[in-house]
Amino acid sequence: MHKIVVRTLKCQISGKSLDMKVDLHTHTTASDGQLAPEALVAKAVKDKVELLAITDHDTLNGYHRALDVAKQSGIRLVSGIEFSSYWLAYSVHIVGLNFDVEHSAIKNGIEAQQQQRWLRAKKIAQLLEEQGIAGTEEGALRFSGGHPPGRPHFARFMVEQKVVPDMNSAFKRYLSDLKMKGLIEGWASIPEVIDWIHQAGGVAVLAHPTQNKKMKWKQIRRLARVFKDAGGDAIELITNDQVQPDIRRRVDKLVVDYAMQGSGGSDYHGAGGGELGRDIEFPVGCEPVWANWSLTALT
Ligand SMILES: [Zn+2]
Ligand SMILES: [Zn+2]
Incomplete structure (x- = not known):
């Protein structure tokens, strides 16, 4: 070709x-x-x-x-x-x-996803607690600079606390998709996301x-x-x-x-x-x- x-x-x-x-x-x-x-x-x-x-x-x-x-x-x-x-x-x-960064479709979409990120952080902390590691939410927040913490931030906290030797082990042992069931369904669907972007001309x-x-x-x-x-x-x-x-x-x-x-x-x-x-x-x-x-x- x-x-x-x-x-x-x-x-x-x-x-x-x-x-x-x-x-x-x-x-x-x-x-x-x-x-x-x-x-x-x-x-x-x-x-x-x-x-x-x-x-x-x-x-x-x-x-x-x-x-x-x-x-x-x-x-x-x-x-x-x-x-x-x-x-x-x-x-x-x-x-x-x-796209138009001021368009309401994009702004509302971001708002919904950010809310979802906070809910998700709570859910990750809860799933970790069920695996025997308590009190991770605040710890992860220290690594996320005030943004909703995601899995890498939880992993960094767990490395700091010597729960695991490195990020890879944190993901393998505790944070894999298998261990973090039910996390992705809260995101917007593919058509929804495409619609936000298109409405804003992107x-x-x-x-x-x-x-x-x-x-x-x-x-x-x-x-x-x-x-x-x-x-x-x-x-x-x-x-x-x-x-x-x-x-x-x-x-x-x-x-x-x-x-x-x-x-x-x-x-x-x-x-x-x-x-x-x-x-x-x-x-x-x-x-x-x-x-x-x-x-x-x-x-
Ligand atoms: Zn990506
Ligand atoms: Zn990327």
């Missing part, structure tokens, strides 16, 4: 041609990333990213905080978010891009479709079908772990078969190594998610 490498692709946008290095999936301290939003933008500038989205989990706080720095540095910062959803027993992440992207190693390829294809049927626009062609050639070939086929747009990014959470920005290769017949965006309006 012939491919076009986007770094050298000439996109005709507003009559201008652009070569772009993009990153449409990143996290900051506003959710579970380790870099403050301002520092993430600075790193993106250093890594020569030209089109950036901050896609924190169920919040726009990081995006809002980064706006001024992005404007000063000249990087194009597009609005972004990563909503949690689910399908069958699997958690599903949907990235929303380039595009809905199925994030890292191959990340959940428990999903067989047949199920990933079914999920993509469900996502498409619910009105989803795009699929991530490349993310952190979706780089091996055989996986990429399969995702390419998925995107072409279902006539979706392609997106991608680093899913960066770290503070140290790892470059922002990705070379996204688009299979023939698949257009970039930003093909119809007015990028000049972003700077």
Whole structure:
């Protein structure tokens, strides 16, 4: 299959041609990333990213905080978010891009998801108590900076308390999907999330479709079908772990078969190594998610 490498692709946008290095999936301290939003933008500038989205989990706080720095540095910062959803027993992440951040559908959606995050934190603490570890809710909150704590924050607290030697053991022994039954059903459904994003004029992207190693390829294809049927626009062609050639070939086929747009990014959470920005290769017949965006309006 012939491919076009986007770094050298000439996109005709507003009559201008652009070569772009993009990153449409990143996290900051506003959710579970380790870099403050301002520092993430600075790193993106250093890594020569030209089109950036901050896609924190169920919040726009990081995006809002980064706006001024992005404007000063000249990087194009597009609005972004990563909503949690689910399908069958699997958690599903949907990235929303380039939407009106003031739209009530997005604001109400975020509010509902944040409430769900607090309920979920209580539920995790309760499930841990049933496994014999009491008093984790307040401890996890210390690691989440006032945001609703998620599983990684509980894991960090358990490492601190020497309940487990490291994060991996915390997940394996206490926080796996198997041990945390009933946690995902509280998230909004796939059609609901897509509807929030669309109402606000954005595009809905199925994030890292191959990340959940428990999903067989047949199920990933079914999920993509469900996502498409619910009105989803795009699929991530490349993310952190979706780089091996055989996986990429399969995702390419998925995107072409279902006539979706392609997106991608680093899913960066770290503070140290790892470059922002990705070379996204688009299979023939698949257009970039930003093909119809007015990028000049972003700077
Ligand atoms: Zn995700
Ligand atoms: Zn992510």
